[in-house]
Amino acid sequence: MAKEMIAMLLAGGQGSRLYALTQKLAKPAVPFGGKYRIIDFPLSNCVNSGIDTVGILTQYQPMVLNEYIGNGQPWDLDRLYGGVHVLPPYQKASGSDWYKGTANAIYQNIPFIERYDPEYVIILSGDQICKQDYSDFLRFHKEKNAEFSVAVMEVPWEEASRFGLMVADENDKITEFQEKPKNPKSNLASMGIYIFNWDILKKYLEEDEADPNSENDFGNNIIPNLLKDGRNMYAYHFDGYWKDVGTISSLWEANMEVMDPENSGIDLFDENWKIYSRNSGMTGHKIGANATVENSMITDGCRVDGNVKHSILFAGVKVEEGAEVEDAVVMGGAVIKAGAVVKHCIVAENVVIGENAIVGAMPTADEKGVATVGPGVVVGPNAKIGPNAMVSKNVEGGEEVW
């Protein structure tokens, strides 16, 4: 039984610019938005778009991600035929290879794709926050009779040179591809989401693999080769919310935007496009008698006895009496002890912030840093973490880190 379209989700990225947050887990497993991980977005998009077969390509620190995905049940992707499959690099009789590049990761899994005999393959990125209907993208791809389509976003012209750009004609047919050019001819940035006709993808993957000089990368090799051969390539305009949360500040910002769905465009409250996640199984959150909570998002298992303002608390966070939390992203299981002040920062999973410690600071005109405390770190009482600090080791009581 052939599938019309299956998804291949690139989830091997290290996310090195998230440093302390991605020491022990791959970027797609980074917690987001109170009860999600980044990978919940593409996975939920798949299932909401009717895609029931997803291969997840992992490489960097896959343990947390593997455990999180499990059999795919939270996303309704535990299927008899299809469903979600984690695809790490593996040893073959002829030797073994890490995934050398994005294209090589797909190349090494051609046998997986062929099991489902799809007409189309959608390539997804596991490190973006985006709610997108892939079935509409596929409709476009079919309407244009395309062999390859790429989802693009209009970006401000002054920022265009940071992106891979698609130059397209009035029919959305792609005529040129510019990778981070000095002089952009277009402001259509590639979102790294592609639909291929499977026969075309397979052909180009095999040719690319045979080329010893190739970096085996979609952006640098496959797309230029398609262009060179004059393939039917189209740009699909997407104008919803999209964010590559590759840096501490963009991750923090995207979390803040979740709290403002009316203006930011990222609405996690949409009954018709739910984002699924593995459930914490904790009881409801408890707001104490002396707590104040303002303009925040709080999820199961939290105990709030302090003051929380414009912050996101993930499952099981404790904010003790007198503690102050503002503009903060506080991930699962973290404890903010009495009198601590936690502002404009990211506090990762299972961190303990000691009594009266100070983490981060509200931004000023020349200081806008987002302080980051890595997973499991214990910050001693009265310690001080500066607004630009990136902490991945325990901090003694009274110590200062800048």
Add this chain to the structure above:
Amino acid sequence: MVNSNANALGIIFPNAYDSYVPELVNDRLMASIPFAGRYRMVDFVLSSMVTSGIDNISILVRNNYHSLMDHLGSGREWDLTRKNGGLSIYPPYSEKGMKVYAGRVDGLASILPTLKDQKEKYVILADTNIAVNFDFKAMLEAHIASGADVTVAYAKEEIPEAMMKNQDFSNLYFTFNMDGNHIKKIYINSEEKGVQNLSMNIYIMDREFLIKEITAAFVRGFVYFERDILAPNTDKFNIQGYEFNGYKARICDMKSYFDENMKLLKDENLDGLFAGNPIYTKVRDDNPTRYIAGAKGKNSLVADGCVIEGIVENCILFRGVKVEKGAKVKNCVLMQDTVVECGANLEYVITDKNVKVSVAQELHGTDSFPVYVAKGQIV
């Protein structure tokens, strides 16, 4: 076999004491009454059985059980989709000769063939009107150690007035005259004042014992396990009591339903019910709860999926509740997807699922008599 599972199967009676809360069981049963923000009553005993290593659980439903079937599904959320055992729901009329049961005896008689087929040595029986994080494994160990025919869990407490008031021929409750752990006499619907040994209706016995006694009792036309099998035979059977002194929430009327919810606003009570083993429930995939500018939350237990723009104080909010701008909710239990519109003012109110309180409406109950708004009503 690795010894991680208890050698016992569980049987749950989800309709027991339905008539204590007629309003809440209008189109559901005791087991599916929402409780503590995101749970249903059945979750507590069911999860406790699972975390005690019991993975073969039968639920003998009697009537109004659609909501329970919907809640339980295949039992996946309780890890009960098993090849061997797992969750079985037995509706009436599923077999020839089966009728809607009146008591445990005819209920159990209807599943005798299945009961005979099981492999577990012991059987645990439980109701769902008590929310409790219960260690069935410890009780089973006590049962085996004592060599009893039947072990029954009880708590030392006063008989709630509501139970005395609510009693009729189908709502029996039991107290024990004990010598050490040995139960010498079982009293039915006692009206004694002061602390009693009040049964929690959790029983452990040998499966063969249960089959034998149920068969004998059914043939004689008996109905109630306690009244007809145990109480007359305290001399013949070795019946042991197992004292439970942990936290429990017993529902015996609307007032106690309200009070038991409210009690969870105290941290020690919340921990008493939840700090032990996890309590599982059906996942709804709600987003985290959002407090919008102007919202004020104080001393409340709030589930996911709520949007709060107004003032919430001393409340239990279930999943998906909306409290709009300027609305004020104090000392309330608001069940799933209740909407309190702008400027409405609620005090001592219980709203059932999908209730809407319209703009600027006022609704006031009292501590001793909370107002109840039925499922789907618009105020």
